[in-house]
Amino acid sequence: MAFYSIGDVAERCDINPVTLRAWQRRYGLLKPQRSEGGHRQFDEEDIQRIEEIKRWIQSGVPVGKVKALLEKTKVQTYDDWTSRQEEMMSVLRFAHPAKLRAKIVALSREHAASELIDFVFVPVRQRLSLDHNTARIMCSLLDGALIEHVALTLSETRKKAGKDALLIGWDIDDRTRLWLEAWRLSQQGWHIAVLAEPLDGPRPELFPGQQLFVWTGLTPTRRQQELLQHWHEQGYSLTFHQP
Template sequence: MSEQAPHTGDTPLYPIREVSRITGVNSVTLRAWERRYGLIKPQRTPKGHRLYAREDIARVEQILQWLNRGVPVSQVRELLDRPTPMEPQPPDTSDWSSQRTQLMTAVAALDQHRLDMLFSQSLSLYPVSVCIAELWQPVIQALEEGWGERLGDTLQRRFLEAFLRTRIGTRLLHANRVVQGPALLISAMPEDPGSLWVLLVALAASDKGFEVQLFDAPLPFSELPLAVEHLHAGALLLASGQAEKSDLVRRQLPRLAEQLDVPLALCGPVARIRASELTGSQVEVLGDDLGQAMVRLKALLPQGSATSR
């Protein structure tokens, strides 16, 4: 690895928690990038605590740029160490392809140990938004396209839902303790056969700094205004992996939006499929790119109501 620019001694040094706050990369991931891939090289205090210079923070931001373009973390070091900027080549997607295959195989085999390893490994090495876009969302889409009435399909779905409900629920619990601002109420829609999409949406929203209140089973539309009021939600976000009924989308959703004092937003495949039917309504259609959906949602809320970690 080529040497990073030396620290001059007259510029500030930052502890890992501050670097995490500045860059949005959690401490576990920063340590993994250092230990496993040699991507960054912080200084150490006499007690062994990491200290990062501005040059290190700039390097972390460069790493994020490459990861967000789909480059596997194992290939980033070579790109960072090039002496002169070069026209980027199309990223090698074999790493993500392999992880997707492993993930689908683990679900088919009901292999919880393997599933847990893949979940923890991906989130320790990559930003949550990249994990969702490159791994979890494509896998869930592929699984849902393949699941039908075959023996074992429902078992696979419920197995994956139970796994993600536990893992994502734990992340939400810890994240909600440090988030400032109003809650985001997330609920599944009536025709979605499971909670996979709404769980992914909750993970994406938490990553963007929202305090997430999640209902992964549908609530009656008549009770959603009451839920918003009692949970002091700053917005209501509905998600579904299905098209949902036309009458529900065209009539009931706009009517619900009119009853609320906070924004009503829609995301997931339903938002892509039904977007044209909600033109001119008060329903904010966010699409099925969950990273972009969260950016659009934050723009709807008062500034400072949700801050990225």
């Protein structure tokens, strides 16, 4: 079994070592092993847990509440969702778009969109992002299939009763995740249109009278919250989308 130092893990997971220490000491989120010299040693399971912690925090969950969610998820759904993730990885290894599309459709018939996003598609994309070689191609294939599936789903949803809304990405890089969040909103009774290119700022004046959802990918910054309040005072209808 391979072990990694806290510096290696920090670089691999794009997170500050100070944050990792706080997650361990203050919040009890991590339990790395120790070397004979007393240095922290992380394995692949620790790295997957770190990525899961990041996902919860990026979804807007306060770090103090993450441990309870991790334990609940582990007890209730770990085996089932892990098997679904492995099924998706197996299909991706064939690099066959038609089979991949069929698998996504089959999963969508069995599970709610929010569950698939949180427990299958986001974790699988995170796993693929850790590899800089073939997995990047697999991730790109998956992203294309997911966006195609979501676009078709949004179109079907518009045939049912609902309210129109526009989803805007604000200071984000992950366009696929933006489409996944559009899918999540569409299952809540919204007819969602997606502004496919993320913006540095939402510019609500360009969309007068429309309901706007804004996705930041992380907990909104103080500046973003201040701007949202300012736009509300001007009469614009904007809402931070936080799953």
